[in-house]
Amino acid sequence: MQIEAALREGLARGEFLLHYQPQVDLRTGRITGAEALLRWQRSGQTLMGPGRFLPVAEESGLIGPINEWVLGEACRQAVRWREAGLPPIRMGVNLSPIQFRRQDVAAMVLRALAESGMNPAQLDLELTEGILMEQAPETAAVLQTLRTRGVRISVDDFGTGYSSLNYVKNFPIDRLKIDQSFVRGMTTEPNDAAIVRTIVELGHMLRLQVIAEGVETEAQLLQLKAEGCDEVQGFYYSEAVPPADFAELMGHPV
Numbered sequence: 001m002q003i004e005a006a007l008r009e010g011l012a013r014g015e016f017l018l019h020y021q022p023q024v025d026l027r028t029g030r031i032t033g034a035e036a037l038l039r040w041q042r043s044g045q046t047l048m049g050p051g052r053f054l055p056v057a058e059e060s061g062l063i064g065p066i067n068e069w070v071l072g073e074a075c076r077q078a079v080r081w082r083e084a085g086l087p088p089i090r091m092g093v094n095l096s097p098i099q100f101r102r103q104d105v106a107a108m109v110l111r112a113l114a115e116s117g118m119n120p121a122q123l124d125l126e127l128t129e130g131i132l133m134e135q136a137p138e139t140a141a142v143l144q145t146l147r148t149r150g151v152r153i154s155v156d157d158f159g160t161g162y163s164s165l166n167y168v169k170n171f172p173i174d175r176l177k178i179d180q181s182f183v184r185g186m187t188t189e190p191n192d193a194a195i196v197r198t199i200v201e202l203g204h205m206l207r208l209q210v211i212a213e214g215v216e217t218e219a220q221l222l223q224l225k226a227e228g229c230d231e232v233q234g235f236y237y238s239e240a241v242p243p244a245d246f247a248e249l250m251g252h253p254v
């Protein structure tokens with residue numbers, strides 16, 4: 001309850017912020033996207049990651065307004081960067097199963113796009129396999145609606161969930177994000193290497209893009225390149241950083 005009151009206050013005071021982690025094209029070496037990751041800066045305290053407060057927010061009613069803020073802010077940031085002269089990049093936003101259960105996701109996304117003026121084709125929604133398995137018909141309808149506007153859909157943490165491949169066929173998916181657990185092991189564990197190779201091949205056969213998460217070393221990077229993976233994201237390039245630092249990473253200090 002105490003943290004719930006603090007969350008409510010934090011939202012009202014503007015204590016939430018987004019950090020952005022670059023996604024890099026393996027062929028060109030250029031940053032082609034950013035994943036928005038939520039942070040909470042309570043006054044006088046260290047920056048808090050979502051693992052420590054999102055579960056509480058989800059148990060309370062506060063997750064709704066927080067989700068709405070995240071979507072709006074990510075879209076506004078994409079527009080600010082374009083106005084500052086940065087090359088257009090994709091903006092990845094995480095959606096949770098709770099959002100699909102409790103909120104009208106299509107309406108919320110379309111509102112964020114309209115209010116910010118962001119190009120819908122720049123938005124990339126990251127969904128877990130769990131979301132796709134739950135309430136499948138309703139979820140498919142929501143994703144179809146957004147897809148027709150040009151919004152892209154990525155499957156987050158791919159390979160760790162239900163691993164039913166049915167949804168890859170039934171949902172309008174654009175990209176698979178290989179879970180970091182497989183990337184971590186791929187240079188030493190033959191099973192992880194085989195899984196990474198399989199996901200890249202599966203994705204490409206289905207005409208999906210494939211991005212590897214949690215890339216921390218040059219050895220992982222080179223192996224992913226050899227496997228034909230399209231993009232990478234991870235500490236090797238950068239952790240998630242504030243907007244000004246991200247602009248600097250792109251060579252456009254603002």
Ligand code: G
Nearest residue numbers: 036037038049050051054070094095096240
């Ligand atoms: O970097 P990191 O600690 O930010 O993120 C931890 C987890 O929280 C990840 O699984 C990430 O997908 C999730 N996460 C980060 N930001 C958001 C957000 O804005 N909304 C939701 N639903 N999940 C988020």
Ligand code: G
Nearest residue numbers: 094156157213214215216233234235236240
């Ligand atoms: O579940 P999702 O993929 O959205 O979560 C992203 C999470 O992974 C965030 O907590 C982010 O900080 C973390 N992360 C991003 N890159 C790396 C990395 O290279 N290594 C590790 N260990 N974590 C990472």
Ligand code: MN
Nearest residue numbers: 035094126156
């Ligand atoms: Mn994600």
Ligand code: NA
Nearest residue numbers: 156157179213
């Ligand atoms: Na992930």
